[in-house]
Amino acid sequence: MTKTKVNWQAIASELEGIETTDNRDRLTKLSLDYYHFSPILFEQLQDKRGDLAVFPTTEAEVVRVAKICVKHRVSLTVRGAGTGNYGQCIPLKGGVILDVSKMNRVVWLQPGIACVQPGVKMAAFDKQARAIGWELRMAPSTYRTATIGGFIGGGSVGMGSINYGQISDRGNLRRVRLVTLEDEPKVMELEGDEVKKVLHAYGTTGIITELKIPLAPAYPWQEVIVVFDEFMSAAKFGQALSDSSGIVKKLVSIHAAPITAYFTSLQDYLPQGKHCVLLMVSEYDYAPFTDLVREYDGEITYSKTAAEASKSTSLLEYTWNHTTLLARKVDPNLTYLQTFYFTLERVEKAYAKAGDEVMLHLEFLQAGGKAVPAALQLIRYTTEDRLNEIIRDREADGAFIANPHVYTIEDGGNKQIDLEKVAFKQKVDPYGLLNPGKMRGYAIEQKSKVKS
Amino acid sequence: MTKTKVNWQAIASELEGIETTDNRDRLTKLSLDYYHFSPILFEQLQDKRGDLAVFPTTEAEVVRVAKICVKHRVSLTVRGAGTGNYGQCIPLKGGVILDVSKMNRVVWLQPGIACVQPGVKMAAFDKQARAIGWELRMAPSTYRTATIGGFIGGGSVGMGSINYGQISDRGNLRRVRLVTLEDEPKVMELEGDEVKKVLHAYGTTGIITELKIPLAPAYPWQEVIVVFDEFMSAAKFGQALSDSSGIVKKLVSIHAAPITAYFTSLQDYLPQGKHCVLLMVSEYDYAPFTDLVREYDGEITYSKTAAEASKSTSLLEYTWNHTTLLARKVDPNLTYLQTFYFTLERVEKAYAKAGDEVMLHLEFLQAGGKAVPAALQLIRYTTEDRLNEIIRDREADGAFIANPHVYTIEDGGNKQIDLEKVAFKQKVDPYGLLNPGKMRGYAIEQKSKVKS
Numbered sequence: 001m002t003k004t005k006v007n008w009q010a011i012a013s014e015l016e017g018i019e020t021t022d023n024r025d026r027l028t029k030l031s032l033d034y035y036h037f038s039p040i041l042f043e044q045l046q047d048k049r050g051d052l053a054v055f056p057t058t059e060a061e062v063v064r065v066a067k068i069c070v071k072h073r074v075s076l077t078v079r080g081a082g083t084g085n086y087g088q089c090i091p092l093k094g095g096v097i098l099d100v101s102k103m104n105r106v107v108w109l110q111p112g113i114a115c116v117q118p119g120v121k122m123a124a125f126d127k128q129a130r131a132i133g134w135e136l137r138m139a140p141s142t143y144r145t146a147t148i149g150g151f152i153g154g155g156s157v158g159m160g161s162i163n164y165g166q167i168s169d170r171g172n173l174r175r176v177r178l179v180t181l182e183d184e185p186k187v188m189e190l191e192g193d194e195v196k197k198v199l200h201a202y203g204t205t206g207i208i209t210e211l212k213i214p215l216a217p218a219y220p221w222q223e224v225i226v227v228f229d230e231f232m233s234a235a236k237f238g239q240a241l242s243d244s245s246g247i248v249k250k251l252v253s254i255h256a257a258p259i260t261a262y263f264t265s266l267q268d269y270l271p272q273g274k275h276c277v278l279l280m281v282s283e284y285d286y287a288p289f290t291d292l293v294r295e296y297d298g299e300i301t302y303s304k305t306a307a308e309a310s311k312s313t314s315l316l317e318y319t320w321n322h323t324t325l326l327a328r329k330v331d332p333n334l335t336y337l338q339t340f341y342f343t344l345e346r347v348e349k350a351y352a353k354a355g356d357e358v359m360l361h362l363e364f365l366q367a368g369g370k371a372v373p374a375a376l377q378l379i380r381y382t383t384e385d386r387l388n389e390i391i392r393d394r395e396a397d398g399a400f401i402a403n404p405h406v407y408t409i410e411d412g413g414n415k416q417i418d419l420e421k422v423a424f425k426q427k428v429d430p431y432g433l434l435n436p437g438k439m440r441g442y443a444i445e446q447k448s449k450v451k452s
Numbered sequence: 453m454t455k456t457k458v459n460w461q462a463i464a465s466e467l468e469g470i471e472t473t474d475n476r477d478r479l480t481k482l483s484l485d486y487y488h489f490s491p492i493l494f495e496q497l498q499d500k501r502g503d504l505a506v507f508p509t510t511e512a513e514v515v516r517v518a519k520i521c522v523k524h525r526v527s528l529t530v531r532g533a534g535t536g537n538y539g540q541c542i543p544l545k546g547g548v549i550l551d552v553s554k555m556n557r558v559v560w561l562q563p564g565i566a567c568v569q570p571g572v573k574m575a576a577f578d579k580q581a582r583a584i585g586w587e588l589r590m591a592p593s594t595y596r597t598a599t600i601g602g603f604i605g606g607g608s609v610g611m612g613s614i615n616y617g618q619i620s621d622r623g624n625l626r627r628v629r630l631v632t633l634e635d636e637p638k639v640m641e642l643e644g645d646e647v648k649k650v651l652h653a654y655g656t657t658g659i660i661t662e663l664k665i666p667l668a669p670a671y672p673w674q675e676v677i678v679v680f681d682e683f684m685s686a687a688k689f690g691q692a693l694s695d696s697s698g699i700v701k702k703l704v705s706i707h708a709a710p711i712t713a714y715f716t717s718l719q720d721y722l723p724q725g726k727h728c729v730l731l732m733v734s735e736y737d738y739a740p741f742t743d744l745v746r747e748y749d750g751e752i753t754y755s756k757t758a759a760e761a762s763k764s765t766s767l768l769e770y771t772w773n774h775t776t777l778l779a780r781k782v783d784p785n786l787t788y789l790q791t792f793y794f795t796l797e798r799v800e801k802a803y804a805k806a807g808d809e810v811m812l813h814l815e816f817l818q819a820g821g822k823a824v825p826a827a828l829q830l831i832r833y834t835t836e837d838r839l840n841e842i843i844r845d846r847e848a849d850g851a852f853i854a855n856p857h858v859y860t861i862e863d864g865g866n867k868q869i870d871l872e873k874v875a876f877k878q879k880v881d882p883y884g885l886l887n888p889g890k891m892r893g894y895a896i897e898q899k900s901k902v903k904s
């Protein structure tokens with residue numbers, strides 16, 4: 001849409017002093033995330049490319065970029081490390097890609113709370129925070145490369161969610177500074193419940209320039225693999241550990257037997273046919289943890305102290321959507337579904353009907369005051385129709401599916417149009433330039449305006 | 453039983469080198485706890501007195517005391533600070549009172565875990581632990597004076613239980629060293645699930661000499677009072693806060709309107725007729741906490757930072773059974789019931805039928821992976837029959853009552869005879885000398901032995 005009219009070289013000149021690139025290869029890389037986990041999104045998104053990437057280092061530079069985009073009415077899509085799976089940062093209509101990776105300063109860091117720029121990488125942040133006894137409350141399996149801003153804008157849960165729930169749970173984000181796309185871009189701050197307007201909004205409601213985030217007390221996390229003969233024993237053990245108030249943990253991830261074969265570098269610890277649980281447990285609570293393992297007839301095949309674990313790949317990188325990543329390395333025909341089963345009864349039913357087509361994989365997290373199993377189950381993909389059939393079937397059984405095969409905010413996890421977010425977008429992005437096409441509610445609103 | 457035959461002066465002589473007393477006034481004080489909260493227990497226990505109190509300072513001294521008691525076949529009842537309410541440490545058959553208050557050394561203190569002697573006072577311990585960033589996982593409202601050993605032997609829950617559940621939850625006690633009452637007293641160590649044998653056993657299964665306990669990360673706890681027009685709004689707010697994974701808290705205590713009148717020194721913050729919630733919330737999470745208060749239409753009438761709160765009486769000392777204590781100061785005719793309602797539906801039903809006779813008071817705690825309301829409801833006492841009628845009525849509604857008007861382990865919280873505990877007692881206390889009369893299961897076992 002914007003492509004035909006825009007003189008990108010002129011825009012690049014106007015941005016002088018800020019790093020930019022129009023190199024085709026770089027733009028291709030900067031127009032990707034992990035949407036290729038979905039064959040459906042792959043078809044829809046593979047040819048989408050930004051026209052110019054820009055790498056601001058300060059909020060003032062972000063304001064300059066915003067102003068120039070508004071002036072030329074070109075789209076602007078914000079990008080962190082591109083570790084999302086929903087095509088969150090794919091520039092559907094081309095335009096400017098604003099890469100925040102150079103805004104990577106920890107503004108301040110105090111016990112319990114920190115203020116960071118959006119491009120701060122999560123693992124790098126934790127290294128600093130742990131020096132004063134704290135760490136991030138939650139982080140995805142892409143922890144090593146993901147940015148904090150990207151996680152806030154496009155993520156939802158991760159390791160630590162067994163304690164702190166979802167990012168959207170009140171308290172897990174305190175303040176957001178953002179730049180609007182008005183004719184005169186403004187710097188705004190949202191605090192308290194207001195921060196919801198940017199949470200999981202894929203950067204459609206302003207450009208985040210600073211975040212105030214709460215922290216968790218840091219523990220030395222023992223990394224452990226426990227194997228079980230029966231899948232449901234593994235699942236029940238996961239629930240019991242999640243419900244054990246006296247045992248501090250950070251990650252509880254359950255994998256049905258066929259999945260273990262995809263963890264090629266862990267084969268020594270994964271006896272064939274056994275189901276496995278990948279864990280991070282406080283070193284201080286390791287003894288009572290082993291009592292729980294005994295109660296559930298599990299077998300510990302791998303156990304590393306935090307110091308030992310830091311020398312190799314963290315078990316985190318086999319969980320959440322890294323499971324999908326590793327499975328797809330072996331079998332690119334695999335895709336996944338993001339499912340909340342809420343109860344073990346539903347998990348058991350799903351496991352019984354999984355057959356060869358579905359491989360169950362659960363992570364436990366706090367939701368509504370309870371530890372519930374979420375499932376990033378692996379699917380042997382055949383057709384879109386069959387995939388949708390599976391979705392409808394699981395939904396009929398009472399599961400909630402955050403469909404990862406759609407790229408709009410609403411059709412994925414949120415399910416419904418958030419009128420507050422839409423209204424806020426109309427205010428901060430009156431020309432609809434921010435990551436266009438991702439907020440369905442906004443598109444509908446715009447169409448109805450045209451009609452009326 | 454033992455009284456008639458025993459030469460207490462001779463025993464005192466044999467204990468030379470260990471502090472003892474047979475002073476009547478001191479023995480009277482050392483034969484008390486807060487059983488007088490119950491008019492029924494008061495009748496049963498008021499005349500019980502120990503014959504000789506002993507104050508060992510080391511485990512070796514405890515072994516000497518044990519050996520002498522066995523030799524003379526005299527009862528031995530262990531005592532911490534005497535802050536229990538069930539008559540846990542009342543010497544039903546007289547004998548030796550072993551007061552652990554001089555065994556008050558912190559053996560070692562590390563991040564996440566500590567080893568202490570049983571007589572260490574809880575608040576004093578926390579002062580040391582907080583210097584390295586940690587604190588006790590849970591503590592009762594008698595925190596300032598209670599000993600850690602007394603809490604393990606006779607307690608169950610307290611502030612912090614909203615995070616860590618009950619002491620009996622796996623992981624909340626790691627190792628216990630104890631001295632047996634065999635002919636040759638032994639020193640034993642119980643680890644892991646084995647520690648259950650001394651938990652809430654009232655000192656009937658060995659004399660605790662050392663405890664290894666896990667710690668919680670220390671926070672600066674803001675102390676807050678929130679008031680509500682409706683009791684159920686207060687209760688629902690308490691549940692919502694308890695379920696809020698993103699807001700760290702330590703104490704959630706709800707009081708129906710009539711109770712607030714008993715908190716005489718807080719009258720400035722307790723408008724008449726309003727229902728109140730007494731809280732400890734992480735200072736770091738105070739902002740999102742106030743958003744939650746707003747959502748539930750509560751009004752904050754009192755808010756002190758941890759530093760400010762440390763200068764006056766902690767709100768803790770208005771909660772749990774301190775509520776009963778303060779209410780009885782105004783109206784000695786009041787008593788209480790310790791009730792687990794589990795759900796707000798049951799609380800609402802109980803509130804509807806409370807009338808003038810029952811005043812609802814809830815504390816939330818983690819149980820089985822959920823935050824549930826426990827109720828130390830106040831009762832205007834008339835007769836034992838009527839009290840039992842109320843108990844039966846609430847039990848019929850699905851509540852669980854840990855009856856505080858009985859002094860045996862089984863008839864109070866545990867409800868059933870723990871055969872493992874009984875078997876363990878037979879081994880470590882073959883003559884049945886430890887706190888006799890408190891373990892009903894043991895008494896039954898002994899009778900059946902005599903018959904056979």
